[in-house]
Amino acid sequence: xxxxxxxxxxxxxxxxxxxxxxxxxxxxxxxxxxxxxxxxxxxxxxxxxxxxxxxxxxxxxxxxxxxxxxxxxxxxxxxxxxxxxxxxxxxxxxxxxxxxxxxxxxxxxxxxxxxxxxxxxxxxxxxxxxxxxxxxxxxxxxxxxxxxxxxxxxxxxxxxxxxxxxxxxxxxxxxxxxxxxxxxxxxxxxxxxxxxxxxxxxxxxxxxxxxxxxxxxxxxxxxxxxxxxxxxxxxxxxxxxxxxxxxxxxxxxxxxx
Amino acid sequence: xxxxxxxxxxxxxxxxxxxxxxxxxxxxxxxxxxxxxxxxxxxxxxxxxxxxxxxxxxxxxxxxxxxxxxxxxxxxxxxxxxxxxxxxxxxxxxxxxxxxxxxxxxxxxxxxxxxxxxxxxxxxxxxxxxxxxxxxxxxxxxxxxxxxxxxxxxxxxxxxxxxxxxxxxxxxxxxxxxxxxxxxxxxxxxxxxxxxxxx
Numbered sequence: 001x002x003x004x005x006x007x008x009x010x011x012x013x014x015x016x017x018x019x020x021x022x023x024x025x026x027x028x029x030x031x032x033x034x035x036x037x038x039x040x041x042x043x044x045x046x047x048x049x050x051x052x053x054x055x056x057x058x059x060x061x062x063x064x065x066x067x068x069x070x071x072x073x074x075x076x077x078x079x080x081x082x083x084x085x086x087x088x089x090x091x092x093x094x095x096x097x098x099x100x101x102x103x104x105x106x107x108x109x110x111x112x113x114x115x116x117x118x119x120x121x122x123x124x125x126x127x128x129x130x131x132x133x134x135x136x137x138x139x140x141x142x143x144x145x146x147x148x149x150x151x152x153x154x155x156x157x158x159x160x161x162x163x164x165x166x167x168x169x170x171x172x173x174x175x176x177x178x179x180x181x182x183x184x185x186x187x188x189x190x191x192x193x194x195x196x197x198x199x200x201x202x203x204x205x206x207x208x209x210x211x212x213x214x215x216x217x218x219x220x221x222x223x224x225x226x227x228x229x230x231x232x233x234x235x236x237x238x239x240x241x242x243x244x245x246x247x248x249x250x251x252x253x254x255x256x257x
Numbered sequence: 258x259x260x261x262x263x264x265x266x267x268x269x270x271x272x273x274x275x276x277x278x279x280x281x282x283x284x285x286x287x288x289x290x291x292x293x294x295x296x297x298x299x300x301x302x303x304x305x306x307x308x309x310x311x312x313x314x315x316x317x318x319x320x321x322x323x324x325x326x327x328x329x330x331x332x333x334x335x336x337x338x339x340x341x342x343x344x345x346x347x348x349x350x351x352x353x354x355x356x357x358x359x360x361x362x363x364x365x366x367x368x369x370x371x372x373x374x375x376x377x378x379x380x381x382x383x384x385x386x387x388x389x390x391x392x393x394x395x396x397x398x399x400x401x402x403x404x405x406x407x408x409x410x411x412x413x414x415x416x417x418x419x420x421x422x423x424x425x426x427x428x429x430x431x432x433x434x435x436x437x438x439x440x441x442x443x444x445x446x447x448x449x450x451x452x453x454x455x456x
Contacts (some may be wrong), residue, residue: 002374045375070270074275074439075438075440094268119267123303254395
């Protein structure tokens with residue numbers, strides 16, 4: 001049976017993890033390669049590295065970070081953040097990424113999705129969508145934001161997801177900006193709206209606070225995968241512990257892992 | 258020498274990396290002469306079945322056929338497994354190797370396609386490739402076309418319907434999933450393949 005995926009996410013700046021899942025007994029909590037390996041060992045089905053570096057110098061360190069991280073990782077490895085061209089994507093693949101995630105660049109130039117997909121396969125292209133609900137309007141009106149959620153685009157998330165699929169995206173990474181950081185649960189309604197609008201898998205992100213939230217987003221949100229970051233600071237030991245709870249809830253997960 | 262055939266279909270970094278982790282020193286090549294010297298051949302692939310046309314155009318198909326007849330172990334991964342069959346409805350104009358006469362088809366409508374993620378293997382006994390891989394092991398898939406279950410199928414996976422996750426007949430082997438992305442089970446399989454001797 002196809003299992004629901006739990007994806008560990010590391011936010012990296014200038015080659016160091018600045019946020020995201022950490023382990024209490026780790027010596028150097030800031031090293032992406034070490035943390036990624038730990039997540040994989042702890043049962044993460046995939047690892048995502050999001051580069052949030054603002055400086056040009058910092059961007060240069062990304063490829064060596066990807067290379068070091070990929071070397072020890074034998075689960076799917078996605079890299080996102082600041083990829084603007086097919087050439088930049090190619091360099092990230094060469095460094096060892098299995099998939100890349102694009103967001104603002106795909107909105108600015110939607111052909112980029114197909115450009116990368118035609119060379120590396122649709123399965124290697126994740127389109128990340130940051131969406132916010134419009135108060136008083138149905139979920140279908142949720143709007144896409146770029147620039148780290150600062151800039152509205154006027155695009156509707158459900159429509160943009162559908163277009164991304166048509167243009168050859170392999171998966172959608174959907175972050176609810178309303179839920180993000182609240183630890184009050186995923187936006188299941190928004191996730192379901194997007195998941196039902198497309199045939200490709202949808203990864204839910206934003207709002208995880210406990211295991212029950214994952215059960216809800218898999219069941220009501222119809223998510224194919226869910227991204228977990230800071231949840232592991234708050235009472236859930238690691239991905240394996242989370243999966244054991246999900247299994248008790250009847251959600252198919254990769255266990256043992 | 259272990260030849261990993263580069264037919265310009267996607268990213269081969271992960272396959273090379275996993276083979277090195279499994280103890281091999283693989284050679285990435287699109288040169289039929291190199292394939293002819295190989296004592297193991299791996300055909301990876303993420304991408305479109307039409308990309309296998311390159312194998313024919315470059316003379317790689319003939320080189321691979323020769324090696325298989327010579328008894329050299331061959332492993333096809335993902336599209337590389339599908340290529341072992343007669344062909345695929347994804348690119349009907351491209352003939353596969355035809356080691357197995359059946360055809361690959363797209364998943365029937367109903368579930369989400371592509372089939373992406375970790376799914377389990379129902380392993381049939383007697384496979385050298387899957388020796389010591391526990392029945393029920395999870396492995397990572399990403400594909401929209403699949404091969405039917407045949408007599409040479411050594412592992413079956415269910416996604417709406419059963420399909421061939423691994424096939425093996427003598428020295429000819431293929432896996433629909435990505436061993437290079439399948440954690441310990443995948444590395445075990447790659448080690449098994451590397452330890453095979455020709456027949």
